[in-house]
Amino acid sequence: METIEQVLESKNIRVTAMRMLIYKFLAEKDVAVTLSDIENAFAKSDRTTLYRTMKTFEDKAIVHQIDDGTGITKYALCEQGCNCDIKTDLHLHFHCNNCKETICLTDHKIPQIKVPNGFVSENVNLVVKGICDKCSS
Amino acid sequence: METIEQVLESKNIRVTAMRMLIYKFLAEKDVAVTLSDIENAFAKSDRTTLYRTMKTFEDKAIVHQIDDGTGITKYALCEQGCNCDIKTDLHLHFHCNNCKETICLTDHKIPQIKVPNGFVSENVNLVVKGICDKCSS
DNA sequence: AATAAAGTGCAATGGAAGTGCATTTTTAAC
DNA sequence: GTTAAAAATGCACTTCCATTGCACTTTATT
Numbered sequence: 341m342e343t344i345e346q347v348l349e350s351k352n353i354r355v356t357a358m359r360m361l362i363y364k365f366l367a368e369k370d371v372a373v374t375l376s377d378i379e380n381a382f383a384k385s386d387r388t389t390l391y392r393t394m395k396t397f398e399d400k401a402i403v404h405q406i407d408d409g410t411g412i413t414k415y416a417l418c419e420q421g422c423n424c425d426i427k428t429d430l431h432l433h434f435h436c437n438n439c440k441e442t443i444c445l446t447d448h449k450i451p452q453i454k455v456p457n458g459f460v461s462e463n464v465n466l467v468v469k470g471i472c473d474k475c476s477s
Numbered sequence: 478m479e480t481i482e483q484v485l486e487s488k489n490i491r492v493t494a495m496r497m498l499i500y501k502f503l504a505e506k507d508v509a510v511t512l513s514d515i516e517n518a519f520a521k522s523d524r525t526t527l528y529r530t531m532k533t534f535e536d537k538a539i540v541h542q543i544d545d546g547t548g549i550t551k552y553a554l555c556e557q558g559c560n561c562d563i564k565t566d567l568h569l570h571f572h573c574n575n576c577k578e579t580i581c582l583t584d585h586k587i588p589q590i591k592v593p594n595g596f597v598s599e600n601v602n603l604v605v606k607g608i609c610d611k612c613s614s
Numbered sequence: 615a616a617t618a619a620a621g622t623g624c625a626a627t628g629g630a631a632g633t634g635c636a637t638t639t640t641t642a643a644c
Numbered sequence: 645g646t647t648a649a650a651a652a653t654g655c656a657c658t659t660c661c662a663t664t665g666c667a668c669t670t671t672a673t674t
Contacts (some may be wrong), residue, residue, distance in 0.1 A: 463605070473595030476590070523623045
């Protein structure tokens with residue numbers, strides 16, 4: 341089991357108190373979070389710091405952004421072995437219309453999408469909306 | 478060939494000069510447009526009017542919103558026979574990373590997406606990003 | 615023509631993303 | 645250890661888009 345310090349160091353990210361806290365917060369969540377979610381969890385910290393921290397985490401492939409159609413950017417930790425950095429790890433996201441949470445369905449890969457002749461596919465964003473397992477039971 | 482008036486009337490939308498102009502503008506475009514695009518095309522009109530017009534059009538299934546990940550809502554006319562109103566017409570959208578335009582690939586249906594047990598899929602948003610036919614040639 | 619209903623325009627608000635700069639903290643060099 | 649450089653943080657601000665309230669105008673109805 342890696343410590344948070346080790347995770348950050350292995351990705352060449354400087355270890356700071358704030359970053360460890362943010363990482364811990366993300367790790368405890370099983371749903372994608374917004375900047376405001378993080379902001380509310382750390383009343384002490386500034387939005388800008390969180391914003392830039394997430395940007396750093398994203399650059400280093402520790403988190404990935406999720407656009408679930410709510411208009412608000414969400415973030416989630418990349419899974420072990422996730423290849424978000426090379427843009428080919430295309431798992432899909434599920435947004436619950438009931439509880440409004442968004443989660444990664446990491447082990448559900450996006451099927452190959454056919455595009456017309458002349459079009460080149462580089463990236464795919466797929467969000468399924470509906471009712472999540474917690475809300476449907 | 479239906480006139481614009483007939484289209485609007487058939488959808489129970491009151492015909493006004495502004496609405497006809499907006500419809501015409503949309504019909505001439507083969508790409509999805511933002512509110513600002515429409516705003517710029519009609520310097521005379523107010524953003525609010527356009528916003529509410531699009532909302533009306535959307536309610537009546539004349540246009541559908543597109544969230545292509547740019548963070549800005551885009552709109553496109555529904556095709557003849559498009560079932561956007563019943564939320565089952567799931568064609569995909571293509572966003573060009575070069576010219577930044579977004580278009581509907583109306584005849585490319587979204588494949589059936591499997592979700593884990595307990596999850597209920599109601600709706601799917603799929604955006605493919607890459608290079609469009611005009612930019613790749 | 616009178617009235618009600620719907621559409622339109624102006625002004626303003628709110629939320630989120632993003633930036634510049636000063637300050638603090640961390641790292642590295644001496 | 646002290647110091648200089650680099651990176652991180654916090655504050656203030658700006659911008660952009662979505663959205664709403666209210667007054668005014670236009671359209672439909674009788």
